[in-house]
Amino acid sequence: MNDETVLNDLAPAAEKLLERHLGVAKEWFPHDMVPWSLGRDFIEGEEVELPAMDEGVRSALFVNLLTEDNLPYYFNDIERMFGSDGAWGTWVRRWTAEEGRHSIVIRDYLTVTRQVDPIALERGRMEQVSGGVTPHPATVADGLAYLAMQELATRIAHHNTGKALTDKAGYEIMKRVAADENLHYLFYRDIATTCLELDPSGTVMAIERQVLGFDMPGTGIPNFTNHARAIAKAGIYDLVIHYETILVPLIRRQWRLTELEGLDGEASAAVERLERYMARLAKVAERMKERAADRGADAEQPAVEPIGALAG
Ligand SMILES: [Fe+2]
Numbered sequence: 672m673n674d675e676t677v678l679n680d681l682a683p684a685a686e687k688l689l690e691r692h693l694g695v696a697k698e699w700f701p702h703d704m705v706p707w708s709l710g711r712d713f714i715e716g717e718e719v720e721l722p723a724m725d726e727g728v729r730s731a732l733f734v735n736l737l738t739e740d741n742l743p744y745y746f747n748d749i750e751r752m753f754g755s756d757g758a759w760g761t762w763v764r765r766w767t768a769e770e771g772r773h774s775i776v777i778r779d780y781l782t783v784t785r786q787v788d789p790i791a792l793e794r795g796r797m798e799q800v801s802g803g804v805t806p807h808p809a810t811v812a813d814g815l816a817y818l819a820m821q822e823l824a825t826r827i828a829h830h831n832t833g834k835a836l837t838d839k840a841g842y843e844i845m846k847r848v849a850a851d852e853n854l855h856y857l858f859y860r861d862i863a864t865t866c867l868e869l870d871p872s873g874t875v876m877a878i879e880r881q882v883l884g885f886d887m888p889g890t891g892i893p894n895f896t897n898h899a900r901a902i903a904k905a906g907i908y909d910l911v912i913h914y915e916t917i918l919v920p921l922i923r924r925q926w927r928l929t930e931l932e933g934l935d936g937e938a939s940a941a942v943e944r945l946e947r948y949m950a951r952l953a954k955v956a957e958r959m960k961e962r963a964a965d966r967g968a969d970a971e972q973p974a975v976e977p978i979g980a981l982a983g
Pocket residue numbers: 739769770773825848852
């Protein structure tokens with residue numbers, strides 16, 4: 672099915688899911704959550720002293736915020752795919768406004784608590800946004816599959832970052848943001864599921880492409896590979912988490928690709944390849960968990976791999 676037909680056929684579902692979203696999304700205010708009393712002036716030319724913390728957690732804060740900052744390019748991509756009319760357009764603009772709230776609250780929180788160097792952060796933002804690197808899914812179905820995975824991954828990464836923080840305000844902020852990401856995830860998960868019903872073979876092919884090529888949003892952030900490694904080491908987002916909390920719930924429990932009927936030859940072959948990939952990931956995840964358990968207190972070697980370690 673071509674993209675125009677897919678979008679038209681999905682429009683009633685998009686409208687229902689948009690209404691559901693607007694019904695459950697709660698209004699909240701970044702300024703209510705930031706511990707302003709901890710803030711003080713920055714002195715020009717003076718190096719900012721950062722509090723001691725796990726570098727992986729600091730990397731996660733840095734990457735999480737810069738990803739939210741890259742919003743103009745995500746908006747651009749999503750509006751290009753879905754268009755600006757009707758429920759699709761309303762959704763895209765609403766989504767953008769909500770994501771903007773995330774960068775506001777995380778930036779204010781980090782500026783007040785000085786957990787990330789504000790100069791590195793601003794330079795990183797300039798570099799990231801000036802580069803304008805975002806994924807460019809080839810079809811609407813590719814976009815839906817990618818966004819479902821990406822919103823779920825972001826929810827998990829934000830929540831795990833919050834759990835790794837030592838203060839309550841930080842935990843509450845990341846939990847609040849993760850709750851928004853969960854609603855975004857539910858929109859994309861359910862619209863992608865409807866897409867699978869409308870065009871099973873085309874959507875299966877898209878899911879395969881997006882699962883095999885998935886990268887956390889963040890490519891384009893300076894030094895992203897090192898940050899991703901540190902984030903994995905801190906247990907915030909790694910291959911095991913990606914497999915167990917993103918791929919298994921979506922592919923096995925939600926989309927149930929192996930149970931689909933009426934797939935064409937190419938799509939059936941794609942399901943088989945995906946099954947082999949999932950089996951391989953399951954083994955790697957098991958091995959990584961065993962290695963981490965064996966190593967125990969030995970912190971010398973990285974316990975986990977970032978996702979992308981299996982790429983190629
Ligand atoms: Fe967000």
